[in-house]
Amino acid sequence: MEIVLLGSGNVATHLATALNEAGYRIVQLYSRTMRNAELLASKVGAEPVERVDTRYRAADFYIFSVKDAALPEIVSQMPPTTGIWVHTAGSVPLSALSPHKERGVLYPLQTFSKERELDLRDIPFFIEGESSATIAMLNELVKSISEKVFLLSGDKRRLLHLAAVFASNFTNHMYTLASEIMDEEGLQFFLLHPLIAETAAKAMTMDPHAAQTGPALRFDEEVIKKHLDLLSDPMKKELYALLSKSIHKRSSEQCVGRNYRP
Amino acid sequence: MEIVLLGSGNVATHLATALNEAGYRIVQLYSRTMRNAELLASKVGAEPVERVDTRYRAADFYIFSVKDAALPEIVSQMPPTTGIWVHTAGSVPLSALSPHKERGVLYPLQTFSKERELDLRDIPFFIEGESSATIAMLNELVKSISEKVFLLSGDKRRLLHLAAVFASNFTNHMYTLASEIMDEEGLQFFLLHPLIAETAAKAMTMDPHAAQTGPALRFDEEVIKKHLDLLSDPMKKELYALLSKSIHKRSSEQCVGRNYRP
Numbered sequence: 001m002e003i004v005l006l007g008s009g010n011v012a013t014h015l016a017t018a019l020n021e022a023g024y025r026i027v028q029l030y031s032r033t034m035r036n037a038e039l040l041a042s043k044v045g046a047e048p049v050e051r052v053d054t055r056y057r058a059a060d061f062y063i064f065s066v067k068d069a070a071l072p073e074i075v076s077q078m079p080p081t082t083g084i085w086v087h088t089a090g091s092v093p094l095s096a097l098s099p100h101k102e103r104g105v106l107y108p109l110q111t112f113s114k115e116r117e118l119d120l121r122d123i124p125f126f127i128e129g130e131s132s133a134t135i136a137m138l139n140e141l142v143k144s145i146s147e148k149v150f151l152l153s154g155d156k157r158r159l160l161h162l163a164a165v166f167a168s169n170f171t172n173h174m175y176t177l178a179s180e181i182m183d184e185e186g187l188q189f190f191l192l193h194p195l196i197a198e199t200a201a202k203a204m205t206m207d208p209h210a211a212q213t214g215p216a217l218r219f220d221e222e223v224i225k226k227h228l229d230l231l232s233d234p235m236k237k238e239l240y241a242l243l244s245k246s247i248h249k250r251s252s253e254q255c256v257g258r259n260y261r262p
Numbered sequence: 263m264e265i266v267l268l269g270s271g272n273v274a275t276h277l278a279t280a281l282n283e284a285g286y287r288i289v290q291l292y293s294r295t296m297r298n299a300e301l302l303a304s305k306v307g308a309e310p311v312e313r314v315d316t317r318y319r320a321a322d323f324y325i326f327s328v329k330d331a332a333l334p335e336i337v338s339q340m341p342p343t344t345g346i347w348v349h350t351a352g353s354v355p356l357s358a359l360s361p362h363k364e365r366g367v368l369y370p371l372q373t374f375s376k377e378r379e380l381d382l383r384d385i386p387f388f389i390e391g392e393s394s395a396t397i398a399m400l401n402e403l404v405k406s407i408s409e410k411v412f413l414l415s416g417d418k419r420r421l422l423h424l425a426a427v428f429a430s431n432f433t434n435h436m437y438t439l440a441s442e443i444m445d446e447e448g449l450q451f452f453l454l455h456p457l458i459a460e461t462a463a464k465a466m467t468m469d470p471h472a473a474q475t476g477p478a479l480r481f482d483e484e485v486i487k488k489h490l491d492l493l494s495d496p497m498k499k500e501l502y503a504l505l506s507k508s509i510h511k512r513s514s515e516q517c518v519g520r521n522y523r524p
Contacts, residue, residue: 160449166439169474198373235508243432
C-alpha cells in the first residue's frame with residue numbers, strides 16, 4: 001500500500017511515523033518548506049518535494065495533513081489520481097477534497113507536538129468517507145495504527161473539534177497563564193504538577209461539574225476581588241473575571257434554594 | 263498530640279483522615295451543620311460540635327479549615343486557648359488568626375473532593391508561622407502527612423493560590439464546557455480522556471507555552487469563526503473569543519518576523 005503524504009506539521013509527523021511502522025510505504029512527502037519535507041521524509045524513506053507534483057498518480061492514499069487555510073490551494077494544484085484522498089482536519093468538510101470522488105477524513109482526537117512521542121494505539125480516530133468502499137479502506141488504514149476507530153459525520157466532527165479546543169487548547173492556555181504567574185514570583189512551575197495531574201484525573205473519574213472547586217464556585221467574593229487586584233495583566237484580569245462568572249453561573253443554577261446569590 | 267479541627271469541607275475531610283492515620287488525636291470536630299460534624303467526627307473518633315465551645319482549651323493545634331468568608335466569625339467566637347492556631351487558606355493572611363499569638367498557616371496545593379481518595383504524601387504543603395517555634399511545630403505536624411513541606415510567605419502564597427485557580431479551577435471549567443458541548447451532540451465525554459491526559463502530561467514535561475496547539479495559536483480565522491458560529495451559549499462564545507485572543511497574543515509576541523498578523 002502506497003501513500004503520498006502532504007504536510008510536515010505535528011499531525012503529519014506522527015501519522016507518517018506510525019503508518020510507516022505499520023508497514024505502509026510513504027512514497028512521497030510534500031511540504032512547502034523543503035527542509036521540513038526532507039526532515040520528515042528521511043525518517044520514513046519517502047521522497048521529499050516542495051511542490052505538489054505529478055509523479056505519483058497511482059498511490060492508494062493521498063493524505064492531506066496541512067493547515068486548514070492551506071488546504072484549498074494544495075487541492076487545486078493536485079493532478080487527477082487514483083486512490084483515496086483524505087484530510088485530517090476536525091472542522092473541514094469532506095467536500096473540501098472535491099472534485100476527487102473517493103474522498104474521506106481521518107481525524108485523530110489528540111494534541112500533537114513533534115517533540116513528544118505518542119502511542120497512537122489509544123487515540124480515538126474519527127473517520128468519514130464518501131462511499132462504503134472508501135470507508136472500508138480508511139477503516140483498515142486507521143486500524144493499523146489505532147485500536148479506537150469511530151465513524152462520525154462531518155457535522156459531529158466539527159462539534160468534537162470544538163469540545164477538544166476547550167478540553168485541550170484552552171486548558172493548556174490555563175497552564176500557560178499559571179506558569180507566568182509562578183514565574184513572576186520566582187515560584188517553580190513543577191509545584192503545580194500534582195494539582196494539574198489530580199485535576200485531570202478527577203475529570204476522568206467524576207463528572208467535571210461535580211469536580212469543580214475554588215473561590216468562583218463558592219462565590220467567595222473577597223478572594224475573587226483579591227485575585228483580580230493581584231493581576232496586573234489586563235487580559236488575565238478579564239479572563240479571571242469572565243471564567244469566575246461562568247463557573248458561578250453554573251453553580252447557582254445547580255444550587256437554587258441554597259444560600260447562593262443569583 | 264491533640265487537635266481541635268474546625269470545618270468539615272473537602273480540605274478538612276482529607277486533613278482529618280490523614281492526621282488521624284498519622285497518629286494525631288482529633289479530640290473535637292466543629293461544623294456549623296451538626297450532620298456534617300457527626301459524619302466526619304465518626305470517621306476519626308472526634309467529638310462533633312455545631313458551636314465553637316470552650317471544653318478543649320489545651321489542645322496542641324486548632325486547625326481552622328472553613329470557607330474564607332466564615333473564618334472571622336469563628337475566630338471571634340473562640341475562647342483563649344494554649345496551642346497553635348492554624349488556617350488552611352491560600353489567600354488569607356496569618357493575621358486573620360489574631361489576637362492568638364502562636365499562629366500559623368498550612369496550605370495544601372491541591373484540589374480536594376470528599377468523594378475522591380488522595381495520597382497526601384505527594385502533595386506540596388506551604389507553611390507559615392508567627393515564630394520559629396511555631397514553624398518548627400507546624401513543620402513536624404505537616405511532615406507526618408506529606409513529604410513536600412515548604413516555608414512560604416503569605417504574599418507568595420496568595421500568588422500561588424492565584425496560579426492554582428488557573429491551573430485547576432479554570433482548567434476544570436474547560437472540561438465542564440467541553441462536556442456540555444459533547445452532551446448536546448450525544449458524544450460521550452470519555453472520548454476526550456486521552457486528550458485530557460496528554461494535555462496534562464505535556465504541560466508536565468514541556469513548557470506550556472511550547473505545548474500550545476490549536477486554531478487560536480495558528481490564528482486560523484476560518485476555524486475560529488466556524489467555532490464561534492457553532493456556539494449558541496453567549497457565555498461560551500465570549501470565553502472562546504477571549505481565550506483565542508489571549509492565546510494568539512502570546513503566539514504573535516513570540517513569532518515577530520514570522521508570517522503572523524499582529
